[in-house]
Every structure is written in structure tokens, then in C-alpha cells.
Amino acid sequence: MxxxxxxxxxxxxxxxxxxxxxxxxxxxxxxxxxxxxxxxxxxxxxxxxxxxxxxxxxxxSSLVAKKRVCARLVTALALSGNERVLDAGCGRGLALIACAKKLTTGKAVGVDLWAAKDLSDNNPNATLANAAAEGVADHVAVETGDITKLPFADASFDAIISITVIHNIPSRDGRDQALRELARVLKPGGRVAIFDLLHTARYAQVLRDAGLTVEILSREILWLLPSRSLLARKP
Ligand SMILES: C[S@@+](CC[C@H](N)C(=O)[O-])C[C@H]1O[C@@H](n2cnc3c(N)ncnc32)[C@H](O)[C@@H]1O
CATH class of the missing domain: 1.20.5 (Single alpha-helices involved in coiled-coils or other helix-helix interfaces)
Structure with missing residues (x-):
């Protein structure tokens, strides 16, 4: 393998x-x-x-720094093992698989549009092959979907993670909509961990407007661009 x-x-x-x-x-x-x-x-x-x-x-930034950010965000989610976790814009599964490794009875679900311009060799088979290589295939599922209209019911995830995804949505309205979708599919008591470039102050505002509390976990410069990690909780 x-x-x-x-x-x-x-x-x-x-x-x-x-x-x-x-x-x-x-x-x-x-x-x-x-x-x-x-x-x-x-x-x-x-x-x-x-x-x-x-x-x-x-x-x-892709091969070293993002992996460190991912490890910090997964730790911040404090998964206990039985959660249903969403990786919004999972790509080849960096955060999806890191979350799956923390699960015992839970499931990590990745959703993505598989845009080739955003990630090399971006496709669901690569993600599933990575999950198998890391020994967590049983805890991973992938779906094709747009995070501005997530194909999931309200309150269907205990935790959500999203790394370098939302800035790829070109319009502010689209990015706002994606954040409202994350808030919609999160269960009460659930946590959302986001790392992204450029627009993160606005993300915090949209999540607060959706009723979540938001904590800035870190500020850094990746890809020479201002970027932040956020942790939001749904009451
Ligand atoms: C830079 S890659 C990051 C992938 C992964 N999160 C990681 O850190 O390795 C951005 C990902 O977001 C996905 N993406 C961009 N816009 C999306 C949208 N509207 N809905 C779902 N996925 C999207 C792309 O297909 C790509 O897989």
C-alpha cells in the first residue's frame, strides 16, 4: 500500500x-x-x-506549515471518539483523516467539489486511498458537494473542520453563505475549527451573526498572506 x-x-x-x-x-x-x-x-x-x-x-506552506495548522485545529476540536465530523473542502483528506484517527465509533465525512486548480490530483479516489493508507478507511466517507449548499440535514454534525477552503469562493456573498451552511449543519453544542487566508475577520462576524461564539486561536502568515485559525461553538 x-x-x-x-x-x-x-x-x-x-x-x-x-x-x-x-x-x-x-x-x-x-x-x-x-x-x-x-x-x-x-x-x-x-x-x-x-x-x-x-x-x-x-x-x-502546503507541505509543512498547513500540516502543523491542521494538527492544532484537530486538537482544538477535542474529539472524544464518537462524533460525526465534517471536513468542508476536504481535498485529499489532510484534516479528514487526522480527525478520523481520533474516532472510535464516529465517522468523518469529507465534502468537496474536487477543483483541480486548488489542489494537485484532487479527486475522491485519492482521498479514499489516503484513508486506506492511514488505516482509517472504516471511519471515512466522502461526498461531492458545494459548501455553499451542503447536502446535509440541519444539525447533523458534532464537529466541523475546514482548512484553506472558503477563500476559494470568489464572492463575499458566497463565502458568507458557506459559513451560514456550516452553522446550519452543526449540532447545538458543536464546534467548528477553520483555518483560512485573508477574509477571516469577516468569517468570525458571520459566525457570530449566526449565533455562534468565536475564538481566534492564532494569527499567522502563510503563503505570505495574513491568515487565522478560528474556533466557533454553537450554544
Ligand atoms: C487548497 S485546497 C485544501 C484542501 C484540504 N482542506 C487541505 O487542506 O488539504 C481547497 C479545497 O477546497 C475545495 N473547494 C473550493 N471551493 C469549494 C466549494 N464551494 N465547495 C466544496 N469544496 C470547495 C477545493 O476543491 C479543494 O479541494
Whole structure:
């Protein structure tokens, strides 16, 4: 059985930065060989370094930093083992499987649209293969769905987790709707743990307006963007 692998976020942007880095580096090398003015070579070399640096930041954020954030959020959910847990925008199952590992009789359900631009090799078979590789296939299920209209009944989950998902919804109305959907499917007494980029102050407001209490667990810079972890509780 192969090892679980959770993919790279925004793979097209990582590729674009690497390709641009190679192009600028080649231009700088060609400029040096053809004796073009030094400032042009310096600018090309600077742009190459910038592109390679941002590609490295993106890879580190996906492959290292996000895993640490995920571990902290799963701990914050304080699962006791018998819960029904939703991973909203589960991708290849990073948080879904981390939650499933805490369950005894419970179930972790992942829902996703499987957008290829958001995560490399993003598909439900990859998620299920990862769950099998991690030994938690019995505690995992995946569904195809949009988190702005979740295919679940009101109050059907004890806990919800969502990592680097909601910012992918282009409009503020869409992001607000997704947060109201998370609040809708959460049971009274349930917890929602969210990590995301950019719009998290607004997320906290929408969750409060939906009647949840919200705690900011951490502020950090991932992908060189302001980001926060939130923990919300439904009374
Ligand atoms: C950057 S990936 C993160 C995946 C996973 N949470 C992780 O941390 O590895 C964002 C995920 O959100 C999913 N997604 C984006 N918009 C969505 C929506 N409206 N409904 C469901 N899933 C969505 C994408 O398909 C993708 O799997």
C-alpha cells in the first residue's frame, strides 16, 4: 500500500512561479553572455529569485506549515471518539483523516467539489486511498458537494473542520453563505475549527451573526498572506 500524500495547494501558481523563475534566470544568464547593460541583468536575476522564493514559500506552506495548522485545529476540536465530523473542502483528506484517527465509533465525512486548480490530483479516489493508507478507511466517507449548499440535514454534525477552503469562493456573498451552511449543519453544542487566508475577520462576524461564539486561536502568515485559525461553538 502506498503512503498517504495530501497534494500541493494551487499547483498551477506554483508551476507558473517556477517557469517564470527559469525564464528570468535564463534571460539574466543570456544577458551576461551578450554583455547587455548590468541593470537589465540585475532586474532579471532579481525577478528570477523572487519567483523561486515564492514557489518555495508556496511549497513550504502546503507541505509543512498547513500540516502543523491542521494538527492544532484537530486538537482544538477535542474529539472524544464518537462524533460525526465534517471536513468542508476536504481535498485529499489532510484534516479528514487526522480527525478520523481520533474516532472510535464516529465517522468523518469529507465534502468537496474536487477543483483541480486548488489542489494537485484532487479527486475522491485519492482521498479514499489516503484513508486506506492511514488505516482509517472504516471511519471515512466522502461526498461531492458545494459548501455553499451542503447536502446535509440541519444539525447533523458534532464537529466541523475546514482548512484553506472558503477563500476559494470568489464572492463575499458566497463565502458568507458557506459559513451560514456550516452553522446550519452543526449540532447545538458543536464546534467548528477553520483555518483560512485573508477574509477571516469577516468569517468570525458571520459566525457570530449566526449565533455562534468565536475564538481566534492564532494569527499567522502563510503563503505570505495574513491568515487565522478560528474556533466557533454553537450554544
Ligand atoms: C487548497 S485546497 C485544501 C484542501 C484540504 N482542506 C487541505 O487542506 O488539504 C481547497 C479545497 O477546497 C475545495 N473547494 C473550493 N471551493 C469549494 C466549494 N464551494 N465547495 C466544496 N469544496 C470547495 C477545493 O476543491 C479543494 O479541494
Amino acid at each position: 502506498t503512503r498517504a500524500s495530501y497534494g500541493i495547494d494551487a499547483p498551477g501558481a506554483v508551476r507558473a512561479n517556477i517557469v517564470l523563475g527559469v525564464v528570468f534566470a535564463a534571460a539574466a544568464a543570456a544577458g551576461a553572455a551578450w554583455s547587455v547593460p548590468a541593470w537589465i541583468i540585475t532586474v532579471a536575476a532579481f525577478l528570477a529569485a523572487l519567483c523561486f522564493f515564492y514557489a518555495a514559500v508556496m511549497l513550504w
